[in-house]
Amino acid sequence: MMINNHLKQQLETLNLKYREQAPLSAFTTFQLGGLCPFLVECETLSQLRQAVSLFRAERQPFILLGGGSNVVAADEGIEHPVIRYRSSVPVxxxxxxxxxxxxxxxxxxxxxxxxxxxxxxxxxxxxxxxxxxxxxxxxxxxxxxxxxxxxxxxxxxxxxxxxxxxxxxxxxxxxxxxxxxxxxxxxxxxxxxxxxxxxxxxEAERQDILAQRRDKHPDYKNVPCAGSFFKNLPPSAPGERRQAAGWFLDQAGAKDLRSGGAAVFPKHANIIIKADASCSARDVFDLSEKMAARVKEQFNIILSREVRFLGPIPAGDASRRFW
Ligand SMILES: Cc1cc2nc3c(=O)[nH]c(=O)nc-3n(C[C@H](O)[C@H](O)[C@H](O)COP(=O)(O)OP(=O)(O)OC[C@H]3O[C@@H](n4cnc5c(N)ncnc54)[C@H](O)[C@@H]3O)c2cc1C
Incomplete structure (x- = not known):
């Protein structure tokens, strides 16, 4: 997709930082994905306002990203530009x-x-x-x-x-x-x-929670992922808690599954990780399909994804296309 020069000039006039052909792998915790044609980095709310107004005035569709921790970006990259709003200083x-x-x-x-x-x-x-x-x-x-x-x-x-x-x-x-x-x-x-x-x-409550998370979840900076892949299931009876998708996945043997460079985190059956550098978004998608199929086969339960795909879903299933 061509980004019109007028838009670029206006971003420059407003001192808004942008990159062309930006790798989505650098902006997502899964560290996957091809290029987006254009990425504007907004640190502040006023920068976000300015960027959004410019894109809208130019009728330029865009995708908004925050920390990129709940998405898998397609290997082929995405068609639309991205506006990323994430602040290093809390406001x-x-x-x-x-x-x-x-x-x-x-x-x-x-x-x-x-x-x-x-x-x-x-x-x-x-x-x-x-x-x-x-x-x-x-x-x-x-x-x-x-x-x-x-x-x-x-x-x-x-x-x-x-x-x-x-x-x-x-x-x-x-x-x-x-x-x-x-x-x-x-x-x-x-x-x-x-x-x-x-x-x-x-603070004691926070430290307890952080310890529990360290125990169960990968440190995404070293083990790229997007957290829980599937949503938990509705409670089996009113007033009870939701049923952990991870339990069903574990019972169905999901931890033994693998697709290319994508694997299931050994301590948590509902977390897909980029196990090695060869891992692609397609591997993640294929593995998620295998995991869901196991649960369907064993429990007749259909899992739905919590993580969102950016760009075409690898299998080309248009009904489940996200953007
Ligand atoms: C190791 C790990 C552990 C995790 N644990 C949990 C957990 O315990 N519980 C949980 O719920 N999630 C968890 N997650 C998933 C993720 O961190 C959360 O879903 C998080 O809230 C996503 O925020 P983000 O800014 O990264 O969103 P992104 O991934 O950047 O975006 C997700 C969606 O939100 C939209 N979005 C982002 N910012 C805005 C905005 N300003 N306005 C409108 N739309 C916006 C995007 O367009 C996209 O559709 C985990 C992820 C990882 C990697």
Whole structure:
């Protein structure tokens, strides 16, 4: 796809950093994927606003990325340019027990801020990679809690680039899902309502969670992955917890499966890892199909993916194409 020169000039005028033919492997925790024609890196909300306004004014479709920790980018690369919004410095303001965090803030930076400020309710998110924006859109969660338990409002960028506030009820939150995921609306910031808490107690809770995560999850910087690959299943009875997809995968022998350079993490049957440098997005897709087939065969259960594919799904199944 050609990016028009006018757009480039305007980005340059606004001092917005962009790269042409950017490798998606450098912007995703799976470290997979070919090139995107153009990638704009936004550190701040005002840069995001400017970039989005320019792209919209030029009628240039784009894909938004945060930390790239919930996606698999296609080996062939993607057709559309990417706007990436991820901030190395957290942007958070406090008003009583409510916090507003810019969407580019790293989720774990927000958790640490809540603890320092003596606010309870977000320790569950300790160690979840990615940004506040990505976490809100996917309703990220762990240990029985999720973003929608603490989010009270989401500020999105409307078509004109202005911020519009959506109350929680308008976001259509569900398990690892929100309506924002379907509409493609851009999260500028989110508001969280928390409870007063004791910093040392909260820090102990955080350290406990981080220890549990270290025990079960790969360190994605050394073992590239995108966390849990499939969604957990609905509870077997009302009031019970969701059933771990990992349990079914484990029982079905998924840990022994492999496709090319993609393997299942030995300590967690629901995590696919890039086991060696030869691993492609296609390997990950093929392995996920084999894993799902095993669970279907053994339990007659259909697993659905939590991780999103960027670009054409390798098997060319248009009905499951993500972008
Ligand atoms: C080791 C590891 C452990 C993980 N553990 C967990 C876990 O315990 N629980 C859990 O829920 N997830 C987990 N994940 C998955 C992932 O970290 C979360 O889903 C995270 O919230 C994704 O955020 P991101 O910024 O990386 O989103 P991306 O991967 O960059 O994007 C994901 C989606 O969100 C959209 N998006 C991103 N930013 C915005 C924005 N500002 N506005 C609108 N849309 C946006 C993108 O367009 C895309 O559709 C884990 C991942 C890894 C690698």
């Amino acid at each position: 958070i303001s406090r008003n009583g027990n409510a916090l507003t965090a810019a969407a580019g803030t790293l989720l774990d930076d927000l958790v640490q801020y809540t603890i320092k400020e003596g606010l309870s309710g977000m320790a569950f998110a300790s160690g979840i990679p990615g940004t506040v924006g990505g976490a809100v859109v996917g309703n990220a969660g762990a240990f029985g809690r999720q973003m929608s338990d603490v989010v009270t409002a989401v500020n999105i960028l409307d078509e004109a680039g202005k911020e519009m506030t959506l109350p929680r009820e308008a976001c259509g939150f569900d398990y690892r899902h929100s309506r924002l995921k379907e509409t493609g609306q851009i999260v500028a910031s989110a508001v969280f309502e928390l409870e007063p808490g004791d910093p040392p107690t909260l």
